Amino acid sequence: MSSPSSRIVLVTIAADPPPRLDKALARDVPEEAHLSRSRLARLMADGAVKKDGATVTDIKAKVAEGETYEILVEEATETEMVAEDLPLSIVYEDADLIVIDKPAGLVVHPAPGSLSGTLVNALLHHFGGDLSGVGGEKRPGIVHRIDKDTSGLLVVAKSDAAHHGLARQFAAHTVERSYLALCHGVPSPGDPRLAGVRGVSFEAGGVLKITTQLARHKTDRQRQAVLFDGGRHAITRVSLREAFGSHAAFVECRLETGRTHQIRVHMAHAGHALIGDPTYGGRRKLPQDAPGAAEAQAFRRQALHAASLGFVHPLTGEAVRFESPLPEDLFTLLAALRGTRGD
Numbered sequence: 001m002s003s004p005s006s007r008i009v010l011v012t013i014a015a016d017p018p019p020r021l022d023k024a025l026a027r028d029v030p031e032e033a034h035l036s037r038s039r040l041a042r043l044m045a046d047g048a049v050k051k052d053g054a055t056v057t058d059i060k061a062k063v064a065e066g067e068t069y070e071i072l073v074e075e076a077t078e079t080e081m082v083a084e085d086l087p088l089s090i091v092y093e094d095a096d097l098i099v100i101d102k103p104a105g106l107v108v109h110p111a112p113g114s115l116s117g118t119l120v121n122a123l124l125h126h127f128g129g130d131l132s133g134v135g136g137e138k139r140p141g142i143v144h145r146i147d148k149d150t151s152g153l154l155v156v157a158k159s160d161a162a163h164h165g166l167a168r169q170f171a172a173h174t175v176e177r178s179y180l181a182l183c184h185g186v187p188s189p190g191d192p193r194l195a196g197v198r199g200v201s202f203e204a205g206g207v208l209k210i211t212t213q214l215a216r217h218k219t220d221r222q223r224q225a226v227l228f229d230g231g232r233h234a235i236t237r238v239s240l241r242e243a244f245g246s247h248a249a250f251v252e253c254r255l256e257t258g259r260t261h262q263i264r265v266h267m268a269h270a271g272h273a274l275i276g277d278p279t280y281g282g283r284r285k286l287p288q289d290a291p292g293a294a295e296a297q298a299f300r301r302q303a304l305h306a307a308s309l310g311f312v313h314p315l316t317g318e319a320v321r322f323e324s325p326l327p328e329d330l331f332t333l334l335a336a337l338r339g340t341r342g343d
Helices: 021-028 037-045 119-127 160-171 262-269 293-298 328-338
Strands: 006-012 049-051 068-074 090-093 097-102 151-157 176-184 200-203 207-216 224-227 232-244 248-255 304-312 319-323
Touching: 006 021, 021 037, 021 068, 037 049, 037 068, 090 319, 097 119, 151 160, 160 304, 176 262, 176 328, 207 262, 224 262, 232 262, 232 328, 248 262, 248 328, 293 328
Parallel strands: 151 304
Antiparallel strands: 006 068, 049 068, 090 097, 097 151, 176 248, 176 304, 200 207, 207 224, 207 232, 232 248, 304 319
16 A cells, blocks of 8 residues: 555556566656666565556566556655765756765765765755655765775766766766876886786777776675676776886776776786775885885875766756866875976
8 A cells, every 4th residue: 555655656568678577667667757777676675566466576577568567666765874064075066966076085975884974974964855865765866986085076966867867877888987096007008018917908099998897806895806707897998198217107097887996906907006005006116216106105095086077967968077186195196206296
């Protein structure tokens, strides 16, 4: 039985449906319902999906054209996360989304060990209750994340429509994401070592392309691991901006996919771990007599910055693009590697 705070969504399966119910519902559910495939799966598990009056819980059930499914959707509940008045660097904001320039050290989403002081806690205060209801709970619509100790740009949805529109673009890999990084060594097509690294190749213009599968490490759950069988497909492209002898480089990394720790683990796989990366950088050091060696050794986070972000605004259809300058700590490290030390 539905409650006053619920609604019924009817989905009629169109021609040539996918082979399983969750995919078919996700394809054919009315766009204005704002129901993602993961949300539909949860609704099925909760017994909220029916066909001909009978509850359907098997997400892999076969479907046929013309079948009609009834979905009971409870309205979004208030989140239990706490709103906190924390400073935010807002690059852009409208009624549907907000673009934030996140400082290094700020966790994006509450998790065990980081239940407060996160970007989501700050956004809850900033939005004042005007939140996306995706997932059944009123909360900021986090469609992508950057690591705690990575600085730079990310977009957050404020409405269900924006959440779904952005999520579709991220899933289709059409969002432009460019990162600036400082790494050990210099990625070069002339490096014979790279010719023997599986998944590594070079494209026109000397662009390093890293193509692997990524999955959680078998023994260290805080790390990701490169695989070539199983896991999730991941592609990173790396362009050299500036070389510092043969020991370090300033590079631009572009994501075709967006997996957890993707740039960090891919760069380490290629033998060019990011300076300061405590997880994938090992104990690698610059030569003691190299400019910036001391500053690199003292750098306490991965030298990675989400510098640009471009996408189609999910409500207006306008192509938008945002940029963030290097933060002070990375600017200072870059100057030291150049031998100028910020002068």
